[in-house]
Amino acid sequence: MKITEIKCKSALSKSNLPGLEYCLNPYRGCQHSCAYCYVPNVLRIKREEWGSFVDVKTNIANVLANELKNKKPAVVGISTITDPYQPIEKKYKLTRYCLEQLLKYDFPICIQTKSDLILRDIDLISKFSDIEVMFSIGTLNDSQRKLLEPNASSIQERLNAIKQISENKVKTSVFFGPIYPSLKIEDITEIIDVFKASGVSEIMIDRFNLKPGIKENIKLKVKSDPIFSKLFSEKIFVQSEFYNKIRSNIYTAAKNKQICVIDAF
Numbered sequence: 418m419k420i421t422e423i424k425c426k427s428a429l430s431k432s433n434l435p436g437l438e439y440c441l442n443p444y445r446g447c448q449h450s451c452a453y454c455y456v457p458n459v460l461r462i463k464r465e466e467w468g469s470f471v472d473v474k475t476n477i478a479n480v481l482a483n484e485l486k487n488k489k490p491a492v493v494g495i496s497t498i499t500d501p502y503q504p505i506e507k508k509y510k511l512t513r514y515c516l517e518q519l520l521k522y523d524f525p526i527c528i529q530t531k532s533d534l535i536l537r538d539i540d541l542i543s544k545f546s547d548i549e550v551m552f553s554i555g556t557l558n559d560s561q562r563k564l565l566e567p568n569a570s571s572i573q574e575r576l577n578a579i580k581q582i583s584e585n586k587v588k589t590s591v592f593f594g595p596i597y598p599s600l601k602i603e604d605i606t607e608i609i610d611v612f613k614a615s616g617v618s619e620i621m622i623d624r625f626n627l628k629p630g631i632k633e634n635i636k637l638k639v640k641s642d643p644i645f646s647k648l649f650s651e652k653i654f655v656q657s658e659f660y661n662k663i664r665s666n667i668y669t670a671a672k673n674k675q676i677c678v679i680d681a682f
Contacts, residue, residue, distance in 0.1 A: 418448060418469060420505065425474040428481035428515070429488065435682075437527060438491030440498075441481070443511035445472035447499045449531060449569040452638040453595055456498045458628040468568075471505050478514035485522050492525040502532035504568065516541045529553060529592060531569035533578035543585045550582050551590045551621070556597040557608060561645055564638050565597075576615050583616025591615075594623030594681060596663055598652035599645060605663070606670045613674055622667055623681035624660040625653050 423445075432440040447454070450468025457467040495501045501512040516538060519526060525547040528535065535542070535550065542548060552575045556562055559572045570578070583589045591612050600608075612620060625631070632654055639646045652659035664680075671678040 418471065421470065421472050422475045423472045424476050425480055427484070428474075428477050429484050429493065432494055432497065434494060434497060436492060437494035437497070439488075439493045440496070441477075441493050441501075441515060442496040442498050443474055443477050443501060443509075443515060444496070444499045444503065444505065445474070446470045448503045448505060449500050450567055451531075451569065452565045452634050453625055453631055455626050455628045455631065458630070459498060464630040464634055471499075471503070473505065473509055474511065475509070477511055478518055481515050482518045485518060485524070488522075488524075490522060490524050492527055493519060495526060495528045497529075500530050500532060500569075501528060502530045502534040504532075504534075506532075506534060507537075513538050513541065520544055523547075527551065531566065531575065533570045533574040536578050536581055539582060539585055539587075542582070542587055549588045549590060550579075551592050552579050553592040553594070554612075555593070555595050556599065557611065558597070558599060561597060561599060561642070564642060564645065565635065576611065579615040579617060588619075589615070589617050590619040590621065591617050592621045592623065592681070593667070594621070595625040596622065596660065598648040598659060600663060602662065602666050605666050606674075609667070609670045609674050609676060613676055617676070619677045619679065620667070620671060621679050621681050622664060627654070 429439040429441055448471060457464050506512050520541055523546055526545055527549045529551045531553045554575055557572055562572055579589050635649060639649060668678050
């Protein structure tokens with residue numbers, strides 16, 4: 418893993434994502450190395466390089482502190498092109514330092530992560546008057562998770578983190594996506610129950626975004642599991658009604674459980 422310390426000229430940038438005014442990314446690159454990540458396409462990074470480097474914006478908290486003096490409070494998304502709690506955050510603490518600055522002005526915050534390292538910052542997170550923590554979970558099968566999200570926290574660690582954060586009266590949600598092709602319709606109600614028991618009030622759902630290079634990368638990562646590989650070939654890589662059927666059943670099951678469901682896009 419190549420770690421490079423760099424300086425940034427700006428901290429907050431305009432977000433085009435629904436519900437977010439700004440985005441804040443303390444790092445460029447991500448150690449989680451998720452096989453289906455579309456960020457390399459957005460940043461025009463070679464797919465084979467993704468997951469092998471992280472650029473650390475060492476001065477981002479100071480830059481943010483100066484910017485906040487002249488910014489109107491609005492929702493800040495942390496992060497949008499990298500995980501703010503990837504392993505390197507344990508050393509550099511840039512996400513924590515940025516949260517400290519944002520808390521001074523009590524900006525509305527939305528954090529999305531796959532890491533239970535976020536629990537380290539529950540002391541800060543619980544002080545914001547308007548904050549949401551969203552955990553990305555595409556499956557409850559941790560063996561399959563390891564193939565596509567090798568360096569992220571386990572599913573159980575994520576669920577435990579959601580529960581602890583919820584118990585601190587912080588709004589939590591699940592980004593249920595991209596939904597793995599191993600999901601069976603008959604398992605949906607149980608999955609909704611698991612999410613609800615963790616304390617989430619909302620579930621956002623999404624399919625696999627097969628931008629150039631992603632299909633080939635997934636094929637490479639799942640080839641060690643022939644059954645899992647076949648599911649991708651039959652349900653994800655071809656025109657299929659898989660996601661639409663799953664989506665419909667998720668909406669029905671969640672409504673019965675009084676959980677709000679929204680589409681990612």
